[in-house]
Amino acid sequence: MKHSQVKLISVLTSLIATFVFGTIGYSNDTVKAADTEQTTTEVVTPSVNDEVSKTTDHSLDVVSDTTQADTSVVDQTATDNDAVANTQADTVSDGQPNAQEIANSQLSTSAAEDGMVLLQNKDNSLPISTDRSIALFGAGAYGTVKGGTGSGNVNPRQTINIWDGLKDAGYTITSNDWLNNIAADYNQKEAAFNKTAVLLSTFNYEDPAISQAEFAQAPADVGIYVVSRNAGEGSDRKNAQGDYLLSDNEIANIQNISNLYDNSVLLLNVGAPIDMNFLNEIPNLKSILLVSQGGQNTGLAVADLISGAVTPSGKLADTWAQNYSDYPSSATFAENDGNSMTEPYSEGIYVGYRYFDTYNVTPKYEFGFGESYTDFQIQPQQVYLDGNNLVSEVQVTNIGDTYSGREVVQEYYSAPAGTVDKAFQNLAAYAKTDNLAPGQSQILTLSFPLYNMASYDTNSASYIMDPGNYLIRIGNSSRNTHVAAVLNLPNKVTTEQLANEMMPDADPTQLHGNGNTFTPACQAEEVAKAPVIILDPNSLNGVLGDNASPYDKNTVTTIVNENSSQMLPYNGYKQNLQTVAPAAENSTLFDVYAGNITMDQFIASLSTKQLSKIVNGNLDLNAEGFEALKNQAGLGGGANDSVIVGGASTIVPGAAGQTTSALLDRGVPVSVNSDGPAGLRLTPVGSVNGKTVYQYATAWPIGTLMAQTWDPMMVYSVGNAVGKEMLELGIDTWLAPGMNIHRNPLNGRNFEYYSEDPLLTGTMAAAETKGVQSNPGVGTTIKHFAANNEETNRFVTNSVIGEQALREIYLKGFEIAVKDAQPQYVMSSYNRVNGTYAAANYDLLTNILRGEWGFKGGVMTDWFSLKSLTDTDAVLHAGNDLIMPGGTQIPIQVGASTLPIGGNKLELGDLQRSAKRVLTSIMNSNTFAKTYNVPVDSYTPNDVATNMSINGQNW
Numbered sequence: 001m002k003h004s005q006v007k008l009i010s011v012l013t014s015l016i017a018t019f020v021f022g023t024i025g026y027s028n029d030t031v032k033a034a035d036t037e038q039t040t041t042e043v044v045t046p047s048v049n050d051e052v053s054k055t056t057d058h059s060l061d062v063v064s065d066t067t068q069a070d071t072s073v074v075d076q077t078a079t080d081n082d083a084v085a086n087t088q089a090d091t092v093s094d095g096q097p098n099a100q101e102i103a104n105s106q107l108s109t110s111a112a113e114d115g116m117v118l119l120q121n122k123d124n125s126l127p128i129s130t131d132r133s134i135a136l137f138g139a140g141a142y143g144t145v146k147g148g149t150g151s152g153n154v155n156p157r158q159t160i161n162i163w164d165g166l167k168d169a170g171y172t173i174t175s176n177d178w179l180n181n182i183a184a185d186y187n188q189k190e191a192a193f194n195k196t197a198v199l200l201s202t203f204n205y206e207d208p209a210i211s212q213a214e215f216a217q218a219p220a221d222v223g224i225y226v227v228s229r230n231a232g233e234g235s236d237r238k239n240a241q242g243d244y245l246l247s248d249n250e251i252a253n254i255q256n257i258s259n260l261y262d263n264s265v266l267l268l269n270v271g272a273p274i275d276m277n278f279l280n281e282i283p284n285l286k287s288i289l290l291v292s293q294g295g296q297n298t299g300l301a302v303a304d305l306i307s308g309a310v311t312p313s314g315k316l317a318d319t320w321a322q323n324y325s326d327y328p329s330s331a332t333f334a335e336n337d338g339n340s341m342t343e344p345y346s347e348g349i350y351v352g353y354r355y356f357d358t359y360n361v362t363p364k365y366e367f368g369f370g371e372s373y374t375d376f377q378i379q380p381q382q383v384y385l386d387g388n389n390l391v392s393e394v395q396v397t398n399i400g401d402t403y404s405g406r407e408v409v410q411e412y413y414s415a416p417a418g419t420v421d422k423a424f425q426n427l428a429a430y431a432k433t434d435n436l437a438p439g440q441s442q443i444l445t446l447s448f449p450l451y452n453m454a455s456y457d458t459n460s461a462s463y464i465m466d467p468g469n470y471l472i473r474i475g476n477s478s479r480n481t482h483v484a485a486v487l488n489l490p491n492k493v494t495t496e497q498l499a500n501e502m503m504p505d506a507d508p509t510q511l512h513g514n515g516n517t518f519t520p521a522c523q524a525e526e527v528a529k530a531p532v533i534i535l536d537p538n539s540l541n542g543v544l545g546d547n548a549s550p551y552d553k554n555t556v557t558t559i560v561n562e563n564s565s566q567m568l569p570y571n572g573y574k575q576n577l578q579t580v581a582p583a584a585e586n587s588t589l590f591d592v593y594a595g596n597i598t599m600d601q602f603i604a605s606l607s608t609k610q611l612s613k614i615v616n617g618n619l620d621l622n623a624e625g626f627e628a629l630k631n632q633a634g635l636g637g638g639a640n641d642s643v644i645v646g647g648a649s650t651i652v653p654g655a656a657g658q659t660t661s662a663l664l665d666r667g668v669p670v671s672v673n674s675d676g677p678a679g680l681r682l683t684p685v686g687s688v689n690g691k692t693v694y695q696y697a698t699a700w701p702i703g704t705l706m707a708q709t710w711d712p713m714m715v716y717s718v719g720n721a722v723g724k725e726m727l728e729l730g731i732d733t734w735l736a737p738g739m740n741i742h743r744n745p746l747n748g749r750n751f752e753y754y755s756e757d758p759l760l761t762g763t764m765a766a767a768e769t770k771g772v773q774s775n776p777g778v779g780t781t782i783k784h785f786a787a788n789n790e791e792t793n794r795f796v797t798n799s800v801i802g803e804q805a806l807r808e809i810y811l812k813g814f815e816i817a818v819k820d821a822q823p824q825y826v827m828s829s830y831n832r833v834n835g836t837y838a839a840a841n842y843d844l845l846t847n848i849l850r851g852e853w854g855f856k857g858g859v860m861t862d863w864f865s866l867k868s869l870t871d872t873d874a875v876l877h878a879g880n881d882l883i884m885p886g887g888t889q890i891p892i893q894v895g896a897s898t899l900p901i902g903g904n905k906l907e908l909g910d911l912q913r914s915a916k917r918v919l920t921s922i923m924n925s926n927t928f929a930k931t932y933n934v935p936v937d938s939y940t941p942n943d944v945a946t947n948m949s950i951n952g953q954n955w
Helices: 004-020 035-038 081-085 101-114 162-168 177-195 212-216 246-262 277-281 295-307 355-357 523-528 589-596 597-604 608-614 623-632 702-707 712-728 756-775 803-810 812-821 842-852 866-870 872-878 887-894 908-923 926-932
Strands: 117-121 131-136 223-226 264-267 288-291 342-346 375-386 387-397 406-415 425-430 441-449 455-457 462-465 468-477 480-489 491-498 532-534 555-561 574-580 672-676 684-689 693-696 733-737 779-785 798-800 825-828 856-863
Touching: 035 866, 101 702, 101 712, 117 589, 117 926, 131 162, 131 177, 131 246, 212 246, 223 246, 246 264, 246 277, 264 295, 264 425, 288 295, 342 480, 375 468, 375 480, 375 532, 387 406, 387 425, 387 468, 387 480, 406 441, 406 480, 425 441, 441 887, 455 803, 480 523, 480 597, 555 908, 574 597, 589 908, 589 926, 597 908, 608 887, 608 908, 672 866, 702 712, 756 779, 756 803, 756 812, 779 812, 779 842, 803 812, 825 842, 842 872, 856 908, 866 872, 872 887, 908 926
Parallel strands: 131 223, 223 264, 264 288, 342 798, 480 532, 555 574, 672 733, 733 779, 779 825, 825 856
Antiparallel strands: 117 288, 375 387, 387 441, 406 425, 406 468, 455 462, 462 491, 468 480, 684 693
């Protein structure tokens, strides 16, 4: 049987499994010079300035409420279905990079540089002059991983590995013969792997042992070794050699490099923490740089940092433990306890540094840690109240004498013990300086609301602040801070009243704090000298009000035309009827936009069949639906073989999916979405209507590296660039950012997500969303909502979590992003939370998301969510509006009917409500603007909340 036939059978088998079991996956991706030479058009890589502030636009002048769409595409009165359906296909070009692509490439490099972390630099062995020779080893030098596999994979025009990056910087590489041999072996083994690989599998090359003779053939001033790891969705990592642990060959190779070369550097091309105990055996190793996975120009960024053209300024977004067993979830994570179907979150709120600090466990590298080529002095100037905001002015001075650089100021608070579990400290705010020359200073002003220090009390279903002293700590890592102020609260206050939601049958929390916490040196002395600020309980009590959800799970509102005799389905909910005047026959969505009719009137004019198509993606039992299925399998059309597995769109090749085209005659254009979160995941060269389209999208650094920048403005700039790329390539909705908490380092998808900390996670996601949505007509989809913290059995696993941990850790980042940025969509996750599937969880998707947080957008399922395929009535009733990539139109039509068999399962009102949300999103999309030549608003309104501010800029 031919390989192509085997591949076809394999893919179709996997897709059948997808419908039955809910399994879908993607191919792996690494950055290799040979692939670039064979498959890409030659492009001149732009030079990268050594100062981020000079290579990115750090202003917010790009924000606009509305935009005038391109008038050359479709006239406002257009009725031609083909024209409306294909407005997204206007990406035909000569295939050469335009100014936006070049600028994005440069920004991707700058972002990577901003987030790589210097972990060790003995004897100031870095930076290394470009006139020095380098012996470069490790297969990762060639097969540099730019980002993980799955939905986070991106297809840029050109990628630059570490080998090429160092050569391009001018270094003499003395180990080229060894690297060429490794490249050949790497390609051969990867090709063999791909021939038999199933979906959701990831290729990782095993480094061979390097002989003394091979080292002798590569004399050099400096020895550099690259350790690479790749992972992706669908499976978790292992606490084993070659994964979380280094292999014996890797350890021996690093040991030899550190002994044989006067200067030695280890580059960690990894998407999540690895075990670092091998360093105990290698005392001569000079420097360690966490390269992470830096996108398409990883090699350029590494060279700039190694050479000193840019000073490292990244800080860890996670705690790196001494041993894997130090993580409190290590015993039960995934298959570690032999049961991946139920995951008890027994550690409660003690995740990451909250655990390590509270239980006094010494990490290898603490949260927020990162070294520099220069030294900084951090001096709090004053801490004061501005209403209910705490303001801290901090002076940062570069006290080195050689290198410019940037520093991150981190502000933490320690709350007094009281009636609920509390960590030793929590991140409250942070800020990053400009590039400071030696001797230069900058004042950073950090501000955050006092009520952010409240803790959730399950018994009263409220956020409370216990009386006592709140210590404000300022420094540059979680283990390097000093007390800057003491806030005294005389009486207990309730800052926000809620209602209990999503509570487990039995709270699994076993950790409730520890009296033997980590205590910084000189803490008692610092507390005694710190200024004391008395807080007014009256200004904080009830400051956020009673925000318990007003929604009633047992009530549904159904819209009907006046004097209608329509028979309505009824399944036991209380049905409120809302009557509207009938809309004109053949009214359109543009009539709603123009104010000729209301959205409710338009909804009432649609049949159940039409509504069922609106709430589904384009995978349907029709011609377009089968084309979508073929595209989903990676068998769809394209100008070459580079089609995307998992891309159901029929309009933009490789795009993840799209809304229905069944209502073009009612003026509802097709809205297209693309995978993320490291960029737009599209077919690089495809075919639309017989025309070749070039869709080279920028591959940005992974989410974890973006968080390691600790720079919301940089993340905003990346989001803004993605938004512009979406407009150019016809994408309305980006399935990003990913923002689940790094509960355990073995989660195979951690690279897509930001951090172990919810504040850092939430503010990064809000900054990226604001950046994208500063381009009116395009929006983000924050995911995966919620508690999607492992990939093993991800479609059915049950995360059992206490309500305090849910609200303070696993939901908090999403809450910040929703309140601070109002994303276009939220994506519900596959897993169950406390026994209920996220996609069908009314408490999660309606009471919390909309009732408490005020979310205005829509909710979509993850692709082939098991619950959406088997129980559409529960999914829609819970508030999940769009089922992706589709396929449930008929069950919805039957369920929302009054048929004696199969009917009366779905209230019509639930279907109408979800359709309204999807149509509202489409009406505000760039596609709608182009179709009708009208302006649309940004999805992010002007009146969003503020979680913290940096020098007056709200995040």
